[in-house]
Each structure stands twice: as structure tokens, then as C-alpha cells.
Amino acid sequence: MYDDHIEDISCNGVGIPVYIYHRRYGSMPTNIIFAGDELNRFVLKVAQKADRQISLTTPLVDAALPDGSRVQLTFSDIVSTKGSSFTVRKFRKDPMTPVSLIEYGTYSPEVLACIWLAVENRRSMIVVGGTASGKTSTMNAISFFIPYHSKIVSIEDTREIQIPHENWLPTQTRDINVRGSKGDVDMFALLKAALRQRPEYIIVGEVRGREAQTLFQAMNTGHTTFSTLHAGSIDEAINRLVSDPINVPVAMLGALNLMVIQSLHYTEKGAVRRCDSLHELRVERGREVVHECLYRWDPKTDRFCRESERSGLFDEIARVHGWSGAELEAEIARRARFLERLHAGGAYGRGRPDPPHVRIQG
Template identity: 40%
Template sequence: MTISINIRPSVPPLSKAEDRTKVDVRYSLIAPYANVHIYWDDDTGEMIYELEEPLLNDDQKKILKKLEESMLELININVAVDNTMQNLVEYIDRTARLLIDELNLKIPESIYERIFYFLYRDFIGMNEIDPLLKDYFIEDIECNGVDTPVYIVHRVYRNMRTNVVFKDVDYLASFVEKLAQRSGKYVSYANPLLDGSLPDGSRINATYTKDVTSRGPTFTIRKFTRVPWTPTQLIALNTLSPEMLSYLWLLIEYKSNILITGGTSSGKTTLLNALAFFIPPEARVISIEDTRELNLPRENWLPAVSRTSVGMGKVGEVDLFDLLKNSFRQNPDYVIVGEVRGKEAYVLFQGMSSGHPSISTLHADSIDTVIRRLQTPPINLSPTLVNSLDCIAVMTHAIVKNKHTRRLRELVEVVNVDKDGSALINTPFVWEPGRDVFYFKKQSKVFEKISARYGLTMEELQREFLHRSRLMYNLFKQGIFGFAEIQKIINDYHKDSDVILKKFKVVS
């Protein structure tokens, strides 16, 4: 009997509640052990975030305590560091079973599993708040001392009280020490303020002593989330033109495959995130990243992150390749890959060629380099697979009027990749550095493909292209930049374009 634990159960779609008093949802945080139940509490007139963990009776609690004490002596942290999550789980499992034998404790397997959860949580995880840290929807976690509930900020339901309470000052103090240790810092009575970040990028602030704050140690954790730049903000920065956005919007809607390239810090990820606004609202999106950077304003989105550092050192090693293979099983409508680097490209391009459109980024600063990098190790794709690519967007870091900026230097269509690996390309849009303007140079070959595949005439496509270009421009002119606002307009456009075109004066 081996134990398995899933710290990344899938994220459910949650919708904003019109009526908070009707909210009653439950989802998994650490499967199969910890769930959260979010509901309206009539007695206190507020929403409650209730963490549900396995229940232990007094005898079982004693066993857990005994195991924890013995384990503390036994566990060799160094053995565990730089290990995978699964190895750590197995290590704790093995050690615990050994101790149970040694101490001659008789525990049925079902009870053992519950006890094991707490051993995992406290040794590998972050104790009481570990499930909260695993909750994708939580933005902030706040503890104001002992005997007072921990509060959280939830992406969908905002502020909530939790049922997590630290009851013992010494325990809370040692927890703050643990936070310090995990962020590579040190707190003491002489040095009681902690300002650091956890391995996953979350920010921590904490106080250590009783006299700084009356209720004992406190902490707040601001989980890593990034508010993305919207398409209109990119127009405002003159990163690209409304026409380029309109073109990319059409490409995305008609399931084309887009690769964003550029040098370090050229704005690839930022553009990727802005383009994600154009994915039709009902589509099922899966995103895969090494570190959490993307933030899509949609409900039907399954974010997955490889290599999150949970617990001691670098654990939880699941690479992009595994994640991607796994996500194609869930039959996504769109796949987003934060950055393509190695063997995962094969899975991605195979997915693309079998009708799963994708948007991803690749580090390379010219088209030639992109085409070459895709076909040489470690990526090593065949020319046929590279052919599934429709468009390459080349981002560049530019200095315009003595200021550092980012520009979408060109949009290049891959017309055909020969057996010898050379590519025939078409470049409909380019940026002209001298005047800092964008040109629409040539007819789009991808539009021809879309026209043939979806039975649209070129005139229809051109009209859509014009409408959307103007819509983007008008939204920018009217100063509409907000994340939720822009997403709503785009979603509404997908439902009924005429209403939006009239509303924003594209047509009268």
C-alpha cells in the first residue's frame, strides 16, 4: 500500500455570486485529504472559508504527536532536500511505518492515511496554512496573532474568515521561524521583522515577538499573481498596432497556432497574456508554465505549473513534458505554453497538428533562429511538424526617444517548411524603427487558409479585420484599459458583434 497525494487537484470553474448568501461550494485543495467548503454563514452574516481536513480522535492525535516527536529526531532533512514531492511523500511514509512498527502501535490503514496527511502537511508542507497556499484562488493569507481566525482574500469571493486559528503563542512563533527559514531569512527576538519571499515567489511579512504586536506573532502572505496588461494597454504603449491585434484576434478565433519569440525580457510573456483575452469565452484553455506568470481573466481555464517548490528545497518536480502530455488527455480547445524549451515542443506541435491550437513563447531573436532552433536539439522537430505553425510574432526590446520600450517587430506567417528544413515565409506586418510606426505590408496567407478551411470569403474576413481593428482603436481612444472590462467586451463581441460595434461607434 503506497500513499499518494495530489497537491494540484484541478481548479474548478467558480463564477461570481450575484447573491453571496446563496454561495455553497466545495473543492479539493490537497487530494484526497483536504477540501474547502465556502458558504454563507447566516449567524455571523459573512462568508466562511472552511478548511476540511481529516478528523482525528484524541487517541489518534496522541499517536500523531508521538510520531511527530520521534520523526523529528529521525528525519534527516538533507536526505530530503532536492528531492521530488513523490520521493518526499514516500520517505515520510516509510519512516512513519517504521516507527509505528518500532513503537508497536496498532493502526488500521484508513486511520494511518489520515495521520499521514498531517505528517505530510507539517513536515513537507507549511502546516495549518499549507492547504491555503495550495488554493489557486487565494491571493492573500493573513494571521493577526493567536486566538484569532486567519483571513484570506479569494479571487472570486474576496475577503473571508477561515476556520484556521493558531492557539498557542510558542507554536505560532515557531511557525514564523519556519516561514523565515523557507524564505532563506532569519528572525529572532533581536530581529523580529521578516520581509521575504517563499520559493514560489509569494511575499511574506511577519513579526516575531509579543511586544511588537499584542496578540503575538503575525504574518501575511501575498501569493504570487500578476495582473496582465490588456490589448489596449499594449496599444497605448505603442507595442503594436490595433490592426496587428485584430489580425491576431482573428487568427486565434480561427484556431491558428502562434509562437511568440524575442530576446530576454522583450515582452513575450506579456504579449502572450494579452492575446489570451481573444480566446473565445466558452473554450477550454489549459496553460502550462514553469513559474506562475500568466493570469487569464476567464472561468474555463486550467492553469498548471511545473516545478513548484513545495516544502524542503526544490520538490514537486513535474516537468513541462509530463504536464503537457497529461493536459492533452483533457482535450483542451487551446493550449498555452509559457515557454517552449525542450522535448515538450514535440508534444505541443503534435497537438497543434491534430487540431489543438496553441499560443506559446520561444526564446530566439530572429525568424531564422526560430526555424533553426525548432529543428535542432534539444527541440528537434521534423519540418512537417514545424509546418503546423501559422504565425510567429517577433518581439523586440527597443530604445525609442531614449526610452526602453518593447515593440512587436514583425508578424511572420509560415507558409511552408521544406523537407530540407528551410521555410517559406510571408510577412504581413512590420514595425518601422525610424518612424516608430507599423505597416501592413502584404496580404495574409493565413487568412486564405482560414477562408478555405471555414468557408468564409476573403471579403468577409477583411471586413471582420477592419471592424476589429477599429474596435481596438476606439477602445484605446476611449481609455478602456481594465482587465475585466476588456475581457467582457471581447466576450460580448463573440456573442453579438453588432451590439459591440454600435456601442463603441465602429459602425453607426
Template identity: 40%
Template sequence: MLDIGYNIIEFYPIESMVKGVKIYAAIAEKEGELYYLPIEPKLNTFEEAMLQRIIVELVERYVPKSFDLVRTPRQALLNAFTEVLIDTGLYRDLDKGSIVKLLYYVLRNLQGYGPIDVMVRDPYIEDISVPGIGKSIYVWHSRYENLRSPIIVSNEELLREILTRIATLSNIQLTPVRPIVDARTPEGFRVNIVIEPATEPGTATIRKFRAIPFTILELVKYHVLDVDMAAYIWYLVENKRSIIIFGATGAGKTTLLNAIAMLIRPDMKVVTIEDTREITLIHPHWVAMVAHEAPGSITKVTLFDLVKASLRQRPDYIIVGEIRGEEAYVLFQAIATGHGGLTTMHAESKETAVARLISPPMNIPPFQIKFVDAFVHIARVRVHDRLTRRILGIFEVVDVDLKTGKVEFNTVYQWTGEATDTFEFNGSIVFERLAKLRGITTSIVEQEVAERKRILEELLRRKAYSYQEFAREVQEYYTSRRVI
């Protein structure tokens, strides 16, 4: 049901847990502020009472029998729901519509995320923030950014319900002995929960990621970059060049990283190393490794450990989700010895990125900065009163002053700003280096890049944006070098 007083701007369906029950999300304006509205079927007073009775019956009947209502297969919970309706005779007082709605709320409250389930299911939501009692739940929407929801955590009971749902599904326990918890949901989303005594009385954040990654074509479609830049990046990756993507939190670094990684030749061995599993590839020889640090456990595997281990596996490409410590030094050693490298880092400018790299705890020797072929700056910007993402620039390392550590950059591509919202090309020295390395002329390199641009334009014309279709086209291109 839609609340009165909101001016609806956008309205779209969300995949429901129960066939026949429709749920939606709406972006709405009220008193000059944008809101995110999760829309679920409304229960009347009688149905509310029946829902509480059914849940109590399920818990009392099955929990003592070690029947895990949260993790049991969906069909088993459906069978238990049906048994309760029949054994108690409740089915006589409920019509089909009411039963379907009650089933939805049973599944949502026992196997879903309760009041925030719609938010978790919405593919456009990137972050969900539960700030505490008396405060609204906020979301970060991929198209509208920070939005308040009408769901207010009105009391400690509701806050406990939400935090418990998140913790249970993430397979963690909340105790005052361990008041700060980082975990992952079954979908792989990042979870951070803080309770008393670290904060009063509790807060939670879920950081989501897209299950099906964006392709480079989708990013071109959304004008994050243009087709010339995509062809340039494709050519670098095809020739095993190394790229660092940098930007602020939420700029879209991992999204861009995943889109670029899809362009790696399918015959290459790729090792991905992450804190939390977010990268998804279709490469047959892909090895995915995730750092592990269980509190109170003697088992601890860091990014540094995994990057070192990856060197013994003879990878063609090493992809590190984000560098911020000593793992960066090992990655640079790998790049120096001929491995391709892709990674991201937090920085507001190319100068800040270099300063972080050559300072503790990364400690990259300044002369090794030249091993990076391109730095890519991605950011959230405002274009025509709407927040979106753009690649602000692609920078190649020309030279490094070993005394001062100052890096001379060549700006290959640069965003022209909000007024024109285009990208300018200023020439590439990496093309010259690749031509020399391969013993060909720069004009041949430029022709090969132009061919990749033509292929991307043809795929754009055919609207072959989707992950599966684009991945198939790239693989077939590499396999047969056919003309698309």
C-alpha cells in the same frame, strides 16, 4: 525623505502596508546616472531604538509559543504589537505619529521584504537584483529599465537579513547543502538565491510579474503594436490559429502572450501550462497547470508531462508559457490535430526561432513548422532616447523546404523603425487560407477583421483599457455578437 543631490525626474506613490503611512518611489538623476529611490518615513534615533526593542519583545514573547510572526494574520500581529506597547509602557513615550511609523516598520520587517519592500510593492518594477556585499541593489523599471538604488549592501549582516526575508516569505531554507534555490514568493514572483559555496557570500534576484495583466488595448495605447495588428491577432485567435511569440529575455513575451490569450472565445476550454504561474485569464473553462520539481523529492512533473496530459482533456487552446525542450514536440502534435496553440520562446530572429525549433532538444520536423500560423517578434527598442517595447514584425509561414529546412515567410506587419515609429501592412496569406477553409471570399475575411478593428477603436475612444472592462466587453461581444 529625499536625499540631497538628486534631480527628481518622476515621483509616485506606492501602496503602503499601514494606513496613514505614505511611501513613494522616485526616479532621479545624479551625476549623469539615473537612480531608483525608495522613499519611506524616516525614524529618528529614539524611534530606531524603540523599533529594535519592540521586535525583540515580539520575538521573545511569541516565538516560543509557536506564534509565527511572519505568517500570522495581519490583525494578530497588530494585536501583538499593541500588547507589547501597553505591557512595556512604551506607548507613554511615543506620540501617535511615531506609533504609526513603528507599526509600518514592524510589519515591513516581519511580514514584508525589509529594506527592499518598496521595490517589491512598486508595480513598475520587474526585477530586483541583490548582487552581494559592497554593491548597490539594482531594479529593472518598466519605463526606465536598469536603475541603481542608493541601498548598498554594506555588510554580511544586511545581506543575510535581505536573503533571509526573501527565503522565509518564499518558504524555503538556505543551506550550504543546497546553495542554489529557485522558488516563488506568496505573490507568485520568481526567486533565485545563490549562497556559499556557489558564490561568496550570497546573491538574490526577484523577477516580478504584473498581478493584473495588460490588455491588448493597453499595449496599443503604449504603441507596442497598432490597432490593425491587434485586430489581425484577434481574428487569428478567434479562429483558433496558432501563434509563437519570440524575443530576447525581458522583451515582453509573457505580457503579450497574456494579452493575446484574453481574446480567446469564452466558450473555449483553455489549458495553460507554465513553469511559474504568470498567465491570468477570465475564461470560465480555464485549467491552469504548473510544472513541479521539488529538490530531493520523488515527485517531478515537467512541462512535457503536462502538455501530454492536456491532450487527454480535450482543450480548444493549449497555452505553454515558454517552450525550450521536448514539450515543444508534443505541442506541435496538438496543433497538427486541430488544437489552437499559443506559446513563447527565446530567439533574436525568426530564422533563429526556426533553427531552435528543428534542433535538439525540441526536434520539430521541418514540415511541421507550417502548422504555426504566425510568428510574432517583440523586442525592447530605443525610440527618441527612451527604451520601450515594440512588435518588430508578424510573420506567416508560406512554405518549408523539406531538404534544407529553410522557411519562406510572409511579413504581414513590420515596424518601420525609430524615425517614423509606425507599422506597415504587407498583406496576409492566412486570411486566404481561412477564407478557403470557411468557404468564403478573402474580402469577407477582411471585412470581419475591419469590424474587429472598429470595435477596438471604439473601446480605445472610450478608454476601456482596464483588464476587467476590456474582458467584459470581449465576453459580451462573443456572447451576443452585438455592435459596441
């Protein structure tokens, strides 16, 4: 838990080595193996540290440890045939920043400059990707572009967002796990409460159910919102949003401006996280969702290529500021140079682990 190079710690049952996911070397076994009663006691202890109840009647628990790390626990062999299990997704001590994304090669300065301009001008965005693709880390880094004194409300199942803003209210759900209790607070309730607090930006950890409809209602009433979504591509993401159980009306998707697709790739360098593409969305005739790719990652060259010379979204931003097309391009280039200088000047920080695409030799 004290090793900053380790992202995940997991035990799949009795007599099986505990596995870790290392930032440099990927998944690897340890020399730690739990016996039956020992593992049960350990899982109960972790649940107590997370201030949660786990038992034969409630054998599944998702919670947060005191340091903010996420933990998923199963107790006994009721739901896991190999016995009790646990997975810890560790909490980053140093928050992910835009410069971190450049250091890891996940984004280029130009792509981040476009996102920076969109965030600063109150455009809504969803970061899309699969498990362990770095969606939440990217959303956390992108949140650094929010003007410092803006009112922000974040809504999460487990606290992961880390931003330096003072005018920020972090909220999280509560699951009491007591039958018949009315004390549970879900994301839908938190989102409704957030809309009464006059936020300028709303950050939702992940949309997966009925809270998505309220989220898009907020977008359509002028609230800038950021969130993440589990999907593998732009088409899969749109299908998830308009189908069960989310069921967002197509007409409401017009308030969503940008969609970032991010993936975990396995290359000769090892596992790397990359922004596959950046898309602009619009709804035509109130019933057809149209997306246009602005930038796309080329795996052959490991570079980001511009796919579209014009963008309705950025043309609208230019019109609001009174910029010509050339002035808009100059503004994006100026921000990209600034980010590149931060990166070149060592703003990523000394003493941090090597980028995760570094592969062990020999």
C-alpha cells in the same frame, strides 16, 4: 514591492546597491545596501516565503512568491563570487490586455485585429523575443481573444498567465530539489496530462526542451497552442526549434501558423517594446520552412507597415467563413476600429502608470 511602477528588483551581492527597473525611468540604483550576513538571512527568508529550500548544497533556486512574483536566488559565494543575490520579477496586479498593447505602442490595432482573427479561428502561434521584451505579457494579452467558454490549459514553470476565462486550468511544474526523489513534475509531464483533458487551447509558458516535441505533436493533432521562445529573429527562432536541444522535425512546423517577433528597443524616447514583425509560416515539400512577413515595424516613423497583400493563412480563414477578399479585409478593419475605439474611450484605465517609453525630462 508595493510600487506598481517597478518591474524588477535585484541585488548582485554584498555591499552593492539594490537596483530596480522602473517602467518610466529604466534601471536605477536605490539607497539599500546589504551586508554579508544580512543578505544571507534575507535570501533564506525569501526562499522560505516561496516555500523552497536553499542551502550550500542547493545554492540556486527559482520560485514564485505568494503574490505570484518570480524570484531567482543564489546563496553564499558558491556560484556568485560577490555573495548571495536575488532578482524579483514582479507580478502585474492588472493583467496586460490588447488595449494595453495599443496604449504602449507595442502593437497597432490592425496587427492585433489580424491576431484576434487567427486566435478566434484556432490557429497556433509562438511569441518570440529576448529577455525583458514582453513575450509573456503579449501572450497573456493575446489570450483575451480566446472565446470565453473555451477549455484552456496553461503550463508554466512559474505562474504568470492571467486571463478572465472560467473554463481555464492553470498548471505549473514542481521541483522538489531532493536527491533521488521522484516527485518532480516537469513541463513534459504536464503537457502529456493536458492532452488527456480535451483542451481547445494549450498555453505553454516557454518551450526550451523536449516538451517542444510534444507541443508540436499536439499542434499536428489539432490542438491550438500558444507559447513563447527566446530568440532575436524569425530565422534564429526556426533554427532553435529544429536544432539541439529542441529538435522538432521540420515537417511538424507546418502546424505552426503565426510567429510574432518582439524586441526591447532603446530610442530617444527611452526603452520601448515593439512587435518587430508578424510572420506566417508554412512548410514546402515537407522539408523547407518558409516564412512570409505580414507586418513590420518601421523604427523611423514608429508605425506598422503591411508587407504582404495576400496571406495563405487568412485566405484559408476567409474560405472557411465563405468570405471574399474584400469581406476579409472589411472584417479585419472592423475589428481594428473596435480596438481603436476601446483605446480612445479610455479602456486602458485611469490610475495606471504612464507608458514605459515616457522619458524623464531635465
